[in-house]
């Protein structure tokens with residue numbers, strides 16, 4: 092709508108139209124701006140970003156960076172404030188790129204539950220939070236499941252739900268998080284579905300995210316990971332499948348030309364959380380966004396680790412779709428914008444998010460159309476997807492409350508966060524020789540782009 096008016100009362104939109112005759116307490120002059128629904132990020136790990144920045148890029152994929160293992164944080168994070176710094180920096184970036192609803196996977200594993208609820212609640216973000224759980228251990232090079240361990244981790248993850256579901260004016264919710272298709276046993280997945288249905292909680296996991304995982308599931312259960320999860324009842328509305336890249340028709344799997352998984356997902360009502368950038372930077376891509384969409388799969392977007400930038404994900408999602416399909420009309424700006432908004436909201440069963448309409452939550456993002464990147468304006472959504480950066484996000488409102496104003500995240504000091512990141516980044520690099528048997532330094536493992544004098 093050109094020259095529109097949006098009116099909200101409290102946290103709810105009460106009017107959308109060309110004009111408004113009623114009284115208001117306050118008015119925001121958004122002339123020269125585009126007002127869009129806030130983005131819904133379906134897959135992010137805010138405490139696991141971005142210590143390996145400058146180490147992982149341009150490296151062979153199998154090169155391990157000592158200390159960057161994500162499942163046993165306590166082994167390498169001696170300072171309890173490290174994950175908090177990472178979480179704050181991630182939140183800053185997310186808010187600054189217009190994310191108003193966040194599905195956060197695993198922050199409580201690093202920060203603790205209470206701390207995660209408080210940090211996310213106080214940031215103003217609308218969030219679905221979870222501690223992860225798994226049953227798998229590696230014993231003599233073989234994956235074996237310990238269900239008792241899995242159930243107890245799951246119980247721990249559920250501990251906070253009853254008391255804190257809906258806290259911070261209903262902005263804080265929970266999601267179940269059996270970590271990956273191979274790390275949770277069939278029993279643990281079934282139990283997750285049972286509890287999820289019972290407590291009306293969404294389920295998030297990772298599936299078909301690596302070739303290794305596809306191999307493990309095939310060896311253990313004789314099927315591909317998506318079919319395996321479907322056989323356990325995991326595919327359902329409210330289930331968010333992280334990545335789902337290596338389906339049977341992917342060129343690196345290459346088993347069939349036709350992927351039956353896509354029909355299973357689309358018929359089930361589950362959603363794929365597509366995180367284009369983390370895969371693109373290691374030379375991998377969904378094959379392809381438009382193929383999934385054309386087969387009826389609901390595709391939402393996620394930012395995964397770093398940068399936590401939804402505008403970046405939309406752009407890479409669109410461009411990669413065109414590259415993979417060798418087709419300029421694949422993965423349009425409208426497709427990716429829908430993925431970042433309404434598809435993500437629908438994945439969570441939230442008909443009050445991801446859209447601007449009467450009755451929806453007042454989660455709004457104001458894009459400055461007066462910058463060089465955004466001018467000239469004919470199709471502002473294309474300009475947004477192909478041109479905008481966080482610097483064009485002028486204001487963000489979540490639940491009726493302004494959290495970003497004049498391009499600044501209120502109550503957060505960007506410079507201070509960056510200084511803290513540098514400090515823990517230096518500490519991380521210094522500690523690397525002590526964290527590998529051969530005493531290799533960061534430079535041994537990941538040489539700098541150019542020698543530094």
Ligand SMILES: [Zn+2]
Nearest residue numbers: 136297333395
């Ligand atoms: Zn992930």
